[in-house]
Structures are given as structure tokens and as C-alpha cells.
Amino acid sequence: MxxxxxxxxxxxxxxxxxxxxxxxxxxxxxxxxxxxxxxxxxxxxxxxxxxxxxxxxxxxxxxxxxxxxxxxxxxxxxxxxxxxxxxxxxxxxxxxxxxxxxxxxxxxxxxxxxxxxxxxxxxxxxxxxxxxxxxxHTYTGYPMVRQMREMIKAGELGKIHKVDARYYQGWINPIIHDKEKRSSVWRLDPKKAGISSCMGDIGVHAFNMVEYTTGLKVRSLLCDFNYLYEDNQMDVDGTVLIRMGDHVKGVIRSSQVATGEENGLAIAIYGEKGGLRWEQENPNFLYRLSDTEPIQVYKPGHAYNSELSLEGTKLPPGHPEGIFDAMANIYKGAAKAIRGEKYNDGEFPTMEDGLRGMNFIENTVASHKKGNVWVNMD
Amino acid sequence: MxxxxxxxxxxxxxxxxxxxxxxxxxxxxxxxxxxxxxxxxxxxxxxxxxxxxxxxxxxxxxxxxxxxxxxxxxxxxxxxxxxxxxxxxxxxxxxxxxxxxxxxxxxxxxxxxxxxxxxxxxxxxxxxxxxxxxxxHTYTGYPMVRQMREMIKAGELGKIHKVDARYYQGWINPIIHDKEKRSSVWRLDPKKAGISSCMGDIGVHAFNMVEYTTGLKVRSLLCDFNYLYEDNQMDVDGTVLIRMGDHVKGVIRSSQVATGEENGLAIAIYGEKGGLRWEQENPNFLYRLSDTEPIQVYKPGHAYNSELSLEGTKLPPGHPEGIFDAMANIYKGAAKAIRGEKYNDGEFPTMEDGLRGMNFIENTVASHKKGNVWVNMD
Amino acid sequence: MxxxxxxxxxxxxxxxxxxxxxxxxxxxxxxxxxxxxxxxxxxxxxxxxxxxxxxxxxxxxxxxxxxxxxxxxxxxxxxxxxxxxxxxxxxxxxxxxxxxxxxxxxxxxxxxxxxxxxxxxxxxxxxxxxxxxxxxHTYTGYPMVRQMREMIKAGELGKIHKVDARYYQGWINPIIHDKEKRSSVWRLDPKKAGISSCMGDIGVHAFNMVEYTTGLKVRSLLCDFNYLYEDNQMDVDGTVLIRMGDHVKGVIRSSQVATGEENGLAIAIYGEKGGLRWEQENPNFLYRLSDTEPIQVYKPGHAYNSELSLEGTKLPPGHPEGIFDAMANIYKGAAKAIRGEKYNDGEFPTMEDGLRGMNFIENTVASHKKGNVWVNMD
Amino acid sequence: MxxxxxxxxxxxxxxxxxxxxxxxxxxxxxxxxxxxxxxxxxxxxxxxxxxxxxxxxxxxxxxxxxxxxxxxxxxxxxxxxxxxxxxxxxxxxxxxxxxxxxxxxxxxxxxxxxxxxxxxxxxxxxxxxxxxxxxxHTYTGYPMVRQMREMIKAGELGKIHKVDARYYQGWINPIIHDKEKRSSVWRLDPKKAGISSCMGDIGVHAFNMVEYTTGLKVRSLLCDFNYLYEDNQMDVDGTVLIRMGDHVKGVIRSSQVATGEENGLAIAIYGEKGGLRWEQENPNFLYRLSDTEPIQVYKPGHAYNSELSLEGTKLPPGHPEGIFDAMANIYKGAAKAIRGEKYNDGEFPTMEDGLRGMNFIENTVASHKKGNVWVNMD
Structure with a gap:
């Protein structure tokens, strides 16, 4: 139990x-x-x-x-x-x-x-x-990231030879370009934030994804940081060349000054027999590439997915998991009302919506059955 | 309190x-x-x-x-x-x-x-x-659906004149084409499921979205159902012409035999001054169209959104709300381990991942500081 | 010859x-x-x-x-x-x-x-x-539209039961809402433009696509137009319910007041065994849907396409046919220069670009061969 | 004249x-x-x-x-x-x-x-x-690439600080993994093909795009190639770290073994005030990113574009330039017929299509005018 x-x-x-x-x-x-x-x-x-x-x-x-x-x-x-x-x-x-x-x-x-x-x-x-x-490492919880791992493990791409991961954000942009701010924020103070800003905060996620999905280990790396200003000592951008085995190479790119990018984590893996691409901002779409076949788009919850991937889905295909949050927002609005708190019109559907809905359904049936004629709503 | x-x-x-x-x-x-x-x-x-x-x-x-x-x-x-x-x-x-x-x-x-x-x-x-x-009506809980409603209410589209909503699924396809199944499933039995299958189950969501986002009411409608087989009495597909006011017209399309569609709810609203498009399978992207300006893509959590929309987001821009589920999957994996249950490799990141991460971050700093040279990972 | x-x-x-x-x-x-x-x-x-x-x-x-x-x-x-x-x-x-x-x-x-x-x-x-x-009917010239036709003809979707075509534009919006303009433009004068504006100009393309791709004929239809203003006699928007056979139904939607839409022709066909979707604004991507398999994305020029489709491609996969126009623009810029006409900087790549390119290539080789070190460009 | x-x-x-x-x-x-x-x-x-x-x-x-x-x-x-x-x-x-x-x-x-x-x-x-x-350098002929250049030149991104270009193809994959083929193909023979395969053929395009769009020059670079096999002497993959000025850094990635990628040229430029993203496989969509505003999607032919960009478009917005090729395919089919050559059904629309179209248009008008009733097609 x-x-x-x-x-x-x-x-x-x-x-x-x-x-x-x-x-x-x-x-x-x-x-x-x-x-x-x-x-x-x-x-x-x-x-x-x-x-x-x-x-x-x-x-x-x-x-x-x-x-x-x-x-x-x-x-x-x-x-x-x-x-x-x-x-x-x-x-x-x-x-x-x-x-x-x-x-x-x-x-x-x-x-x-x-x-x-x-x-x-x-x-x-x-x-x-x-x-x-x-x-x-939250991103490894996505069903389609797990699916990548399992497909690669099952040999569907053949021997991996090329890896490309990106984690681009732009949020530090308004800070880094402001002399006052960049010298005061704790994130850019090595004493408080550790030895790295961009690579330590987000590059490491991209790194983790690369090892998680391929099952390979990075053996050596070469890195170039960008500090943007002479008076700044913390990386706000960095590109890392990586080697994951004999003739298995790749690149990890991360940035906090990719202006306008929000949470742009993406990964592409290429092997002898195929490629896989995934982006965090559209997490339910996994693209499988091939030399000779149409691109295949895998989505969560389908029986064609691996056990590990299916373990991570709770709803049927086509429901982005964000639907939990949509439903939670309805519950939140109702909670305000139940507590007698102020809430905005539109925070949850009401009796009136139910009434409209039933009127609609009945009228569609009536219109159809009468030979596709116009029917007025109440 | x-x-x-x-x-x-x-x-x-x-x-x-x-x-x-x-x-x-x-x-x-x-x-x-x-x-x-x-x-x-x-x-x-x-x-x-x-x-x-x-x-x-x-x-x-x-x-x-x-x-x-x-x-x-x-x-x-x-x-x-x-x-x-x-x-x-x-x-x-x-x-x-x-x-x-x-x-x-x-x-x-x-x-x-x-x-x-x-x-x-x-x-x-x-x-x-x-x-x-x-x-x-869960879909009205999505931040970008709420944003549509508020933009329209604020007059950003001018007078609405055209509405188009779609809710396409394909799940009933394997049932409806099988004589045995279609005569036995409760969903297609009017006694058990009510007067309508497709329109009652999903068309009504599309209808609700139309009224929710525009603030207008459907005044009259004309409907055509498709039963697909003579021996079936329940609609598995239907198109509804609607009128929402003088010269405000539109269409609601719903189907359970749109083979391969998963949960294809989408809505487009057009007014004198602009248009808005949203799709449930990419719920974080709201497209605003204009005769003369570039298309604008609204995303949740930004300060440019309305209060009602922001009320429905908990995380900063770029994090699809599905990230809760990704994190929940990590917690689920850990729970199995804590309880001593069997779990799959890859269900949650471990100590080993943490170790690799720290090694990675330190090495990127070392490579950069030594003049962008190759550094070996442990 | x-x-x-x-x-x-x-x-x-x-x-x-x-x-x-x-x-x-x-x-x-x-x-x-x-x-x-x-x-x-x-x-x-x-x-x-x-x-x-x-x-x-x-x-x-x-x-x-x-x-x-x-x-x-x-x-x-x-x-x-x-x-x-x-x-x-x-x-x-x-x-x-x-x-x-x-x-x-x-x-x-x-x-x-x-x-x-x-x-x-x-x-x-x-x-x-x-x-x-x-x-x-230009759109039937697109390789992926031809591919749709051939796949359907070959029975890959099974018996077709549902069709949905859309042709949405917004260009008439600034005219229709201006009393002066809408009473003077020839397009809205039945004597000059014929009996229909929207349906005659673009709806008929959507209709043609439906018959072209499915090989079926529309048997009967029911239509609702929108004129938007009492003083306008020409349709600027219309929705058509269609029947293409026993239990084969569909809808054709067309509009010239879908504000901000440019040339939004799209078609979706669903049959017992699968579905196909195509949009004119991304004409090189044909989506094949299935109840049980990952979505497949067909692209032009691949050997997996039909003869009719391949007949319509001149370049290898991945080159949108628009590349002809990109190249034509280079030729156009060069023509201006050759004629001694004024041209903008950037209209065609010059000797200087060639020089930079060779310098770049040689330097990449040098950097790599020297052990991945920094090399200066001239 | x-x-x-x-x-x-x-x-x-x-x-x-x-x-x-x-x-x-x-x-x-x-x-x-x-x-x-x-x-x-x-x-x-x-x-x-x-x-x-x-x-x-x-x-x-x-x-x-x-x-x-x-x-x-x-x-x-x-x-x-x-x-x-x-x-x-x-x-x-x-x-x-x-x-x-x-x-x-x-x-x-x-x-x-x-x-x-x-x-x-x-x-x-x-x-x-x-x-x-x-x-x-064909790609500089695309209207939206030209638009990038002009927007950056006009200072719309502020000072550029980050550049990322990619050119991924997968076509050499079946060759490079075949010992016989890779030792015989002229592309991989340094005597015939020059000093570089991947970088010389496609990387240089990405390089050109970077300089073309930003107006900046690459000052120095560091490169890592992948030959994949010991017996191969030509790069089939390479990543280049670049520096384009004080604190202006970036990366150029190119590959011929990115399995399943077709002609994946893409570029992203980030500056203090905004970002721009463009991909060759969807050449009519230019994404402008900002810290605080919705994403803007620029498309060709609109008056909001620069003169240089408009110089490169011949058709109104929404018509992908590939439409020339669609039309050309119709002409091609007609040419076969005119010459009395064999052609496939479906290569060009015929009289029959015209007849159907007129029947359709008249029937839509009739259905609407009679009060939205069903009308049979001939």
C-alpha cells in the first residue's frame, strides 16, 4: 500500500x-x-x-x-x-x-x-x-527527452557522431549593459555566485542533456567565454567545443545575452542512421530525421513511445501537459469565489456557460435534423 | 489568512x-x-x-x-x-x-x-x-486564451466580423469503421451518451471559446452532422455556421474522425483592426495579425500581457507550463527510489550527474582562462 | 529535339x-x-x-x-x-x-x-x-500538392470521409470598412466583377484543391456569405458546407476580411487510414497523420515522393523553390551594375566577399591543423 | 530603354x-x-x-x-x-x-x-x-536576409554582441561511412576538391551570411574539424569560434554528417536592443526578438520592409516566391500537351476544372441567395 x-x-x-x-x-x-x-x-x-x-x-x-x-x-x-x-x-x-x-x-x-x-x-x-x-535537472523529466534517450540506447540512430546543444536566454542583457547594475548584482559577483554565471547556471543543463540523451561522456572540451565588459568577471555567454569519443564531436552553446530568447534549450543528435531534434519551448514535439525517409514527429503518450517516456505522461496524446495548469487556473478562480475574494470576470466558467453550452448542443442537433436550417439561440 | x-x-x-x-x-x-x-x-x-x-x-x-x-x-x-x-x-x-x-x-x-x-x-x-x-471549460484557463479575451475586450481588434473555431480529433476512427465496435460503445448509444457525441463532447468547447474570447453571443446557427454509417445515430463530425450579430459570422468545426488529429482545438478571430490566432497544441504562442504590421507573437508571463493572463502564469517567460510535469516526473522517479521500488535508469538525475556537472563547469572556466585550450574531463 | x-x-x-x-x-x-x-x-x-x-x-x-x-x-x-x-x-x-x-x-x-x-x-x-x-489553378503546381493527390489516389488514406479547405486573406479589409472605397472599387461592383468577389476569386481555388487532391467531386453544397455592410452586394467572406459522396462531407472557408491573413490557403483531408495537411505559406511541408504512428513530414525532391511530385522539382531536398528568386535577385543586382545603373550596397556579393571567403576557409584549416588555436583573419 | x-x-x-x-x-x-x-x-x-x-x-x-x-x-x-x-x-x-x-x-x-x-x-x-x-552567395538574395542587414545597419539591434550561424546537411553520411565510397569520391580527395570539404562548400556560406548581415568582419577564429575516419583527410563537419570585435563573439557550425538535415542554413544575431533569427528552409519568416515586446514576424513584400528587401520581392505578401515554380510546373505540363508529349494526369488544370469552378461559384451564390439551402452540383 x-x-x-x-x-x-x-x-x-x-x-x-x-x-x-x-x-x-x-x-x-x-x-x-x-x-x-x-x-x-x-x-x-x-x-x-x-x-x-x-x-x-x-x-x-x-x-x-x-x-x-x-x-x-x-x-x-x-x-x-x-x-x-x-x-x-x-x-x-x-x-x-x-x-x-x-x-x-x-x-x-x-x-x-x-x-x-x-x-x-x-x-x-x-x-x-x-x-x-x-x-x-528538470529537463530530463520531459517525456520526449526520455524518448530520445531510449531511441538512442536502442540503436535507432546507429553510432552517434555529432552533437549540438544550445541554451540561450537573454535576461541578463538589461543588467550587463548597465554599469551600475552589473557591478552590484550578486549573480555577477564571483564571491557569491561561484566561478561561472552562464555556464554554471544553464550551460550545465545543456551538458547534462547531451550526456543524458546519448549515454556518452564528454571526454575533453575547449571553451570560449564572453564577459562583454572589461569590468565584468563572470561569463554571460560561452561556447564549448566537446569531444565524446573517437570522432564524436559537438558543441554546447549557452548565453544570457541572446537578447529576446526566453528559455531556449534545444538539442540535436546525429548518428550514422538518423538524427533527433528537440526544443524545450515546444517540448511535445520530437523530430526524427533520416537520409531517406520523411521526417517523423513523435508526440507524448502514444503507444509507439518507450516505457520510460510513457512513464512520464499522464494524459492522452494531444494534451500538452500545461493543461494541468489551465485546469489549475480554473480551480484557482473558483477558490477565490468560494472564499468570497475578488476575482476577474473570465477566471472560471460559470452556470451561464453551461447553459449556453447545452443550448448550443441541442440547437446543432435540431438544425441538422430539420435539414440543415437556421435555428436561433436563446 | x-x-x-x-x-x-x-x-x-x-x-x-x-x-x-x-x-x-x-x-x-x-x-x-x-x-x-x-x-x-x-x-x-x-x-x-x-x-x-x-x-x-x-x-x-x-x-x-x-x-x-x-x-x-x-x-x-x-x-x-x-x-x-x-x-x-x-x-x-x-x-x-x-x-x-x-x-x-x-x-x-x-x-x-x-x-x-x-x-x-x-x-x-x-x-x-x-x-x-x-x-x-479547461481551455479558458490558458494564459494566452485569457489574453485573447482581454485584447478583444480592450478593442485591439476593433469590431469583430469573423470567427473560426476548430476542434478536431481522430480517436473515434478505429471504432466508427468497425461495425461491431460502433454498435456497442456507450459513446455512440444515444441512451447513454445523450443526444450528441462529437458536438456535445468537443464542439461545445469550441463554442465556449468563441463566446469566451469575443464576448459576443451566438444568435443563430445552422449545422450539418456526419454519422458516417447508416447504422450509426450519433454525430462523429459536424460543421456549424454561426451568426453572432449583424454581419458577424463564423464557423465552428468539430470532428472525431479527423484521422491522426489529437486534440486539435484552435481559434481565429478577425476584426476591423486585426486578427488573433491560437492553437491548443502550442498553447504558449498567441499570434496577432495586422494588415500593415509584422505578425506579433505573444507569450505567457510577460509584462505586456493583461492582468487576467498574468494571473494564470506562475513561471517566467519561456518555461512552458508543462515544466511542472517534467519536474513532477523527477519527483516521481525519486519517490520510487525512496520507497525502494524498481525504477528505470534515467528517471531522475543522480549524484553522478551532479559530479559531472561540476566537473564540466570547472573545466569550461579552466579552458577559457588558459586561452581556449583543450581540457580533459575526469 | x-x-x-x-x-x-x-x-x-x-x-x-x-x-x-x-x-x-x-x-x-x-x-x-x-x-x-x-x-x-x-x-x-x-x-x-x-x-x-x-x-x-x-x-x-x-x-x-x-x-x-x-x-x-x-x-x-x-x-x-x-x-x-x-x-x-x-x-x-x-x-x-x-x-x-x-x-x-x-x-x-x-x-x-x-x-x-x-x-x-x-x-x-x-x-x-x-x-x-x-x-x-497555380497551386496544383506545388510538388507537395501533387504528392497529396498521388498518395490519396494510391489509397494511402483509405476511403476519404472528411475534407476541410481554407483560403483566408485580409486585403479587402481596409476597403470594405470605408464607405467611399467600397462603393467605388470595381471588385465590389457586380457589373464589372461578376456574381461573386470572395468565392469567385479565391474560394474557387480551395474548391479546385479539394477536387484535385481527393479525386472526388462535390455533389452538393450549402453556402453562407457575409457582405459585412447593407450597402455592399458582393461577398467578402463565405463558408460552404459540401458533400462529396455518401457520408463524405466537408467545409470550404474563404475570406477577404480575415484581417492580417496574407494568402492563407490550406487543406486537410482525412480518411479511414490517415490524414494529410498542407499550407500554401509553407508549401514544402506535407504532414501525414495517423492514428498510431508518428506524424510524417514529406518534403519535395526526395525519392520517396511520387513521379508526379518529382516532375515538379528541379533542385535537391532542402532548397525551397524560392531559391530561384534569391539567385535571380543576385543576377538582378549584377545587371544593374553591368548597365552602370545605381544599385544598393548588398544587392550582390562582390570580389571582396570572395576574398573573405577564401581567407576564412584557409584559416579554419590552419586553426584546426595547428591544434585548434586562434588564427587572425586578414 | x-x-x-x-x-x-x-x-x-x-x-x-x-x-x-x-x-x-x-x-x-x-x-x-x-x-x-x-x-x-x-x-x-x-x-x-x-x-x-x-x-x-x-x-x-x-x-x-x-x-x-x-x-x-x-x-x-x-x-x-x-x-x-x-x-x-x-x-x-x-x-x-x-x-x-x-x-x-x-x-x-x-x-x-x-x-x-x-x-x-x-x-x-x-x-x-x-x-x-x-x-x-545565393542566400544573400533572400528578401528577409536583406531585411536583416538593413535593420542591423539602421541600429535596430543596438551594438551587436553575439552571432550564431549554422549550415547543417547530412548528404555525405552514406558516403563517409562506406570505406569504398569515401576513398573514391572526388569531394573527399584534397587534390581535386581543395583543402576543405564541409567548410569550403557550406561553412563559407554561413561565414558570408554573418558578415553580410552584421556589417562586421570576423577578426580571428578557432576551428575544430571532424574527419570521422582515420583514412579520411577532408573535413565533413566543423565548428568555428569567431571574434568580430571587442567582446563580439560567435560560432559558425557546419556539417555534412548532420544526418537527415537537408539544407539547414540558419542565422541568429543578438545585440543590446534585440535579436534576429532566420532559417533558409522557411525563408519568408524573419523573427525579431526583444526583451520586453512580443516577438515580431517580418514577411516579404510588406511596406514595413527596407528598400533593399522590397527590391527583392515581385509578388504581394503571402505568396512564397516558390509560387513561380508552381506556375512554371503548370506551364511545363501544358508544354508537354502542346507538343503532343505524354504527360501525367494532374500536371495542369483543364477545361473540366474551369467548368467545375464556374458551377461551384454559381451554386454558392444560389445557395446563399435562396436562404442557405443545399444546391446540387452538375
């Missing part, structure tokens, strides 16, 4: 986007229940946020160490089983390490650590712990 | 797709908590499903009437506030009516009722009740 | 777009040579245009009747073999009739005649003549 | 694709007349081809030197004014040089020469000659 997993949250309070994303994701498949948290360094803020999202406040702790200490006092079948780390980057390593050492499973936002040295230490801790460690 | 709304579920148990959709949607914005349900006509099945998704079983009732009776005995601040009706169509009307009469808010799947007569009765009940009634 | 066909032109002088289109088309496959013409009702204008496009003026006649009379005096192996009729609509019928009666082949712009009565008469004349009569 | 320019052709006979492309392009704007040629090294083949495409044979010379010698004997107003060089690569340089030295204008296929040394010599010759030299 499945029982919801007891989840603890570290960070992700208030308006945090990453907080929303993790919380929603934890609900979607009925697997997790949030039982404890440190949403915010300020305990009052943490408690307020817990009340806002209606989570019991008795296990909202004042800090991370207290959370670990207090949870360990609880009987094992009440204790937090897994913590989701959504804090600023420099806390990922110490938190993950302590959690694993104390027998908790860990779900961790990327970057996993501040540097490779820490990563190797954490790997050791993890090995000893026997616990689950999941890193949220 | 927001408090989660106490939600009751009617239907939607087991593998029900509509059940998943409603349940996920209710979680997404932290607004609802499921406190009671009749998931299934069979009480044992209802209880089993409650255990499966880990909901307390004490308020899983044996039938709908018992639910109403028992809940009314509870103090008002514990009682179900709103019921979500996800049962077969013929139950929508009696359930909604009784719920409203007993002071419950209602969220109801479409069709609202089996016919227009019932719809008018329900409207009366609703008016007297003073309760919220929300019908889940 | 092929010899170019001697072509006469009627109409199409000056800035006429249809004139350009026919003239270029006649050149493209080295089949035709223009030897005579009446470009314009005014003989001086006709002569001036002939000089402008550098065609010998000795067979530029003062009017159509003179052309027929004089050409008949020439020996048969010098005489015009075929005339291309590009005049205003009301002249199509009398010219075509007289040409056929006098032993000329005819290429004729649409509409073929002003009404069905004339069309039937012309059919009789044509039968007696034994000459070729080609009507320029 | 314009007079057609007298054009000589070198190479491009028989089935040569490049020959078709140049010949059609020279016809399209009524600027050129082919008066002399050496289509083929074999004189008989040259003459046969001239007869096939119906060009007078008296100036079809036995070789290039004879052509120059004989043409120089003709009076200047009969003499070839410009020669179009479409021969194998190694002949481009000597032919272009001799032509310029003898007072002929030159249109030359790329690569301009076999190496940079020759290019510099040719540049000197050109300067002294005072003649026009046009290199057919």
Missing part, C-alpha cells in the same frame, strides 16, 4: 519560483506530503509562509540544524524521509552532506555544489549513506 | 484521466485539500483508491447521498465546502442540483447537464443557492 | 503581377519563347512594355482581333502556338473561344468565364478544337 | 543543378539573354544541350579560350557582356581572371578560387579591369 512520502522543504518560501515548481511537482503524482520545513532564514517568515500555504506549523523549524536535530527525535515512521534543498547555491553542499550523514534522502536543486572538489566529497558521503540523492 | 478549501470528489477514481487532471489542478496553487469523496460506485474500490493516493478513509462515503447527509452533520468549519463532480454525464445534473440545494459550492465537469431543459432548472437552483458554480 | 513553344501574351503588361508570374513561369523550364503579344489595350503602352522587357516589337499587335488575323497569315511553323490570357475577367471567355476556334492552344487565367453558361459553351468549343486548354 | 544583357555561360550543361539555377535566375527579371556558351568540355554535348534548351548554336564554342577569342572579334554591341562561371571549382580562377583581363563582366559560382593566394591575385586583376564581378 503506497503511503505518501514525508517531505521536508529547505528554502523555497515566499515568491520563490523554484519553490512553486518543487511544491507543485511534489503534489502532481500523489507521492509526497510536506511535513516539515525551513522556508526562510527568518523564522517568522517561515511560519507565515506555512500558514499561507496551509501547512501545519508545528514542524516549521527555526533553522536547518534544528530541523535535523528535532526530526531525528521523532519515531522513524513520522520523521521526514526526504528533504528538498531549494536554498541559495552555497548551502547545497553542507545541507546535502549533513542530511545524507543523518539518514535522510535528498532532492537537490542544481548546482549540486560550489565546485568539483565539494562534489567529490559529497559523492563519498552519498556512497556511504545508502540513501537516494536526486538532482533536479 | 488563507486556509485550504475543503474539497469533496465525486467520481474520478482509479485510472480516470479526468480524475488525475482535477486532482492535480486542485493542488497546484495550494488552495484545496481533499477531505471527502465517493470515487467509485463500489465502496471498496473507493476506499482502496483513497488508500492508494493516501487520503484519510474516514470520509470516503458509500454513495453520494450518504456524503451529503453525513457532511451536513459536521460543523460548518470541518464540512466539505465544494464538491468536484467528475462522474458519468447523466449524474452531473442531479448531483449539482442537490449540492447547491444543500449549501455546497460546485465544480462540475462538462456537459453540465444532459439537455437544455435540465440546464435551465439548474440555473434556477443556482440562483437561489447563492453558491459558486464553476464549469471546467 | 525540343524546340521552344511560340507563346503569345494577352494582357499582363506594365506592373501587372499576374503578368510577371506568367512570364517567369514560361521561362523557368526552357519551354516557351514569347513571340507576340497584346500587353495593353493602348497600343503605345504595349509597344513600350515590349521594349522594356526587350521583346521584338514587330508582332506586338494593336488588339486581340488583329493578333489572331495577322498570326493566321504566318506560316504554321512561325505562328503563335499558344496564347496566355491574362486580361480582365470578362475577356477570358470571348478570347479563349476565338483562339480555340482558330486553332490556337490556350493557357487561361481563372475564372475561366463569367458564368457557368459561358463555361459550358467554351467546353463545347474546346472539344471540337482538339487543342490544349490549360487553366492556371 | 533597357536592353537585355548579353550573357555567356561556362559550364552548367546537361543535368547540372547549378546550371538550372543560374539559367532560371537570369530569366526571372527580364534582364539577360543567353547568346553564347561552353556548356560542356565536349563540344558535341555542348551543342546538343544548346539545341535541347533551344539556344542558337552558332556561338556555342568548342572551349573557353575560343569563346574569348571569337567574342572579342564581334562588334562591342553584339559581344557577350558578362560570363557566368558554373564550371568545376579549379577553373573559376583562371576563367575569371582571363575574362576580366579581356573586358568581360563576371558572375562566378563559389568558391571564387582554390585558395586565398589566387583570390588576392584575382582581386588585383579585378581592380584594374573596372568590370563587375558578382559572386553567387
Amino acid at each position: 503506497p503511503k505518501k512520502i514525508r517531505l521536508g522543504i529547505l528554502g523555497g518560501g515566499g515568491d520563490s519560483l523554484i519553490g512553486v515548481l518543487h511544491r507543485v511537482a511534489s503534489f502532481i503524482n500523489d507521492n509526497y506530503e510536506i511535513v516539515g520545513a525551513v522556508f526562510n532564514p527568518n523564522h517568522e517568515d517561515s511560519l507565515a509562509f506555512a500558514r499561507e500555504i496551509d501547512i501545519p506549523t508545528n514542524r516549521i523549524y527555526k533553522d536547518f540544524d534544528t530541523l535535523v536535530e528535532e526530526e531525528l527525535k521523532l519515531p522513524e515512521d513520522e520523521r521526514i524521509q526526504v528533504c528538498s534543498i531549494q536554498t541559495p547555491n552555497f548551502l547545497h553542499f553542507p545541507m546535502a552532506k549533513k542530511l545524507l550523514e543523518n539518514g535522510f534522502h535528498v532532492i537537490c536543486e542544481k548546482p549540486m555544489t560550489m565546485n568539483y572538489e565539494e562534489a567529490k566529497i559529497l559523492q563519498e558521503t552519498h556512497k556511504k549513506s545508502g540513501k537516494v540523492f536526486a538532482l533536479t | 488563507p486556509k485550504k478549501i475543503r474539497l469533496g470528489i465525486l467520481g474520478g477514481g482509479g485510472d480516470s484521466l479526468i480524475g488525475v487532471l482535477h486532482r492535480v489542478a486542485s493542488f497546484i496553487n495550494d488552495n484545496y485539500e481533499i477531505v471527502g469523496a465517493v470515487f467509485n460506485p463500489n465502496h471498496e474500490d473507493s476506499l482502496a483508491f483513497a488508500r492508494e493516493i493516501d487520503i484519510p478513509t474516514n470520509r470516503i462515503y458509500k454513495d453520494f447521498d450518504t456524503l451529503v447527509e453525513e457532511e451536513l452533520k459536521l460543523p460548518e468549519d470541518e464540512r466539505i465546502q465544494v464538491c468536484s463532480i467528475q462522474t458519468p454525464n447523466f449524474l452531473h445534473f442531479p448531483m449539482a442540483k442537490k449540492l447547491l440545494e444543500n449549501g455546497f459550492h460546485v465544480i462540475c465537469e462538462k456537459p453540465m447537464t444532459m439537455n437544455y431543459e435540465e440546464a435551465k432548472i439548474l440555473q434556477e437552483t443556482h440562483k437561489k443557492s447563492g453558491k459558486v458554480f464553476a464549469l471546467t | 525540343p524546340k521552344k513553344i511560340r507563346l503569345g501574351i494577352l494582357g499582363g503588361g506594365g506592373d501587372s503581377l499576374i503578368g510577371v508570374l506568367h512570364r517567369v513561369a514560361s521561362f523557368i523550364n526552357d519551354n516557351y519563347e514569347i513571340v507576340g503579344a497584346v500587353f495593353n489595350p493602348n497600343h503605345e503602352d504595349s509597344l513600350a512594355f515590349a521594349r522594356e522587357i526587350d521583346i521584338p516589337t514587330n508582332r506586338i499587335y494593336k488588339d486581340f482581333d488583329t493578333l489572331v488575323e495577322e498570326e493566321l497569315k504566318l506560316p504554321e511553323d512561325e505562328r503563335i502556338q499558344v496564347c496566355s490570357i491574362q486580361t480582365p475577367n470578362f475577356l477570358h471567355f470571348p478570347m479563349a473561344k476565338k483562339l480555340l476556334e482558330n486553332g490556337f492552344h490556350v493557357i487561361c487565367e481563372k475564372p475561366m468565364t463569367m458564368n457557368y453558361e459561358e463555361a459550358k459553351i467554351l467546353q463545347e468549343t474546346h472539344k471540337k478544337s482538339g487543342k490544349v486548354f490549360a487553366l492556371t | 533597357p536592353k537585355k544583357i548579353r550573357l555567356g555561360i561556362l559550364g552548367g550543361g546537361g543535368d547540372s543543378l547549378i546550371g538550372v539555377l543560374h539559367r532560371v535566375a537570369s530569366f526571372i527579371n527580364d534582364n539577360y539573354e543567353i547568346v553564347g556558351a561552353v556548356f560542356n568540355p565536349n563540344h558535341e554535348d555542348s551543342l546538343a544541350f544548346a539545341r535541347e534548351i533551344d539556344i542558337p548554336t552558332n556561338r556555342i564554342y568548342k572551349d573557353f579560350d575560343t569563346l574569348v577569342e571569337e567574342e572579342l572579334k564581334l562588334p562591342e554591341d553584339e559581344r557577350i557582356q558578362v560570363c557566368s562561371i558554373q564550371t568545376p571549382n579549379f577553373l573559376h580562377f583562371p576563367m575569371a581572371k582571363k575574362l576580366l583581363e579581356n573586358g568581360f563582366h563576371v558572375i562566378c559560382e563559389k568558391p571564387m578560387t582554390m585558395n586565398y593566394e589566387e583570390a588576392k591575385i584575382l582581386q588585383e586583376t579585378h581592380k584594374k579591369s573596372g568590370k563587375v564581378f558578382a559572386l553567387t
